[in-house]
Amino acid sequence: MASINGRTALVTGATGGLAKAIATALAREGATVVVVGRTEARAKEAVRNIRAAVPDAILEPLACDLSNQASILSAAEEFLSRHDELHVLVNAAGVFRKERHVTADGLELTFATNVMGYFLLTNLLLDALKRGASRDQGHPSRIVNIASKYSGGPSVTKIDFDDLQTAEGSYSYLRSTPPTMLGRVLLTQEFAERLRGSNVVVNAVHPGLVKNTGLLQDVGGPFRWVTNTFGKTAEKAADTAVWLATSPEAAAVTGKLWAKRKELPTPGMGSDTDARKRLWEECMRLSKIL
Template structure:
């Protein structure tokens, strides 16, 4: 296993460390910038889109349900009448839908400043997509991988452009099973979800290495929202959802935070002028459940360069999307 961490990350202060928490008030003006936020009809995606729109960005809500996306846009406009918004119909489970959405975006826009790969989910029962991919992996990784690759040409020369991918603290329990990537031998929804969230970080780090090797203006950044109250898991069994809700309700003061607070992590990754390629933002502390975002460290597995490169190659093979970038630079150790 080759580790891509070549220098220690600067630690950031949380409570009591002399630095005030990062809030939405610190988002710079985004006038003239165009952003795509996937899964923007609800939860973290909605709050991220709303935060960008309030600061002047043109925000395209990329969602699988056009009606929900239109209602989300109306909610944002009600609070920010001058918001510039658009809707893009895309189902990340479907490679055909991803390609059609990318083509539509190319037809409507000449550049892209910010792509927030936020949409995600988990299937409680095993399911294959029309492309033959396990559905959780398709939605959380292969769809975003393809969408990013198909839109990247609109970003490479745009100063300050970023690809932000939303992972999860659950990635720490994840492992990539390259021999059973689609869970055909044994499927557990938790395992599939954790694998896909680890894939988000492997993708981010490999993408950043390739962007840097190409001398691109774009950087790749990751974030996670901690434990936030959202509609995540709405595809789960209603009985399970209700039980989880009853269990969580007494613990909300310290285990769960609002979607608007959870969205501060991707918003910081997307807009903080001090963010660098390969940075990862989330709530502070050991558990990283709640709190305003700081730069955090991801699991050792996420820094496995061999896994990053192998997942990239497999993702290109499965999706048929080849990025307009050279392969990642070799490690500094020469391994």
């Protein structure tokens, strides 16, 4: 693993579970890690917890509600007021909700957080990522998006562009969440295409089942039992994301989905160029801040 001493990383959802393990690993490697939590109190608590594990860690808390576009804009502006460059962006925040909720922006909460949050924050930080990449051509800036290879199954997952907000029919997390995981893969590919030649690489990660994650606190029953029984620890699940964020081997790879440091085929519509471009256009249309 390459040293990232003196470089800056930002990790969303870093107050617990997988994202916190990623933030801790990057801090241990010497990066300045901006720890993003939904509230300032949660971000500061995560900083204290990570520092307990890595006493010499350089950490900064940053509040950002990824379901709220004004909060995303405010967080990006706060980061940019302190940092001219960004070298690693890990989009790991997400929700897995049993009931349908609508955000202040009028968007369904799962889509707003899991897709729009990734899209908006990444776009707002692109110039900082490009500046970080221009410092040393041998060290590209990295964007790592936590996604999933399952996404409802390799042959059945689709994004319903006529019902992105899951407003029609009955709502369930099994209906609302898989398309957002596919959406993350599509956006990873589209960002990679748009960033070719910029020395910024973008990849998605399937971490697998992760034990004791707060992501499933709203979901009970067998699903949570299976995850906590057979899932990996957050530290083990973080390995591929940290590898993509730091390793020389991953420096030239972009637009791919990974698990266990190996490239995976993309799920469902993942090979559909038109679908990824249409999702980009829909995200732009729904944005109030770009």
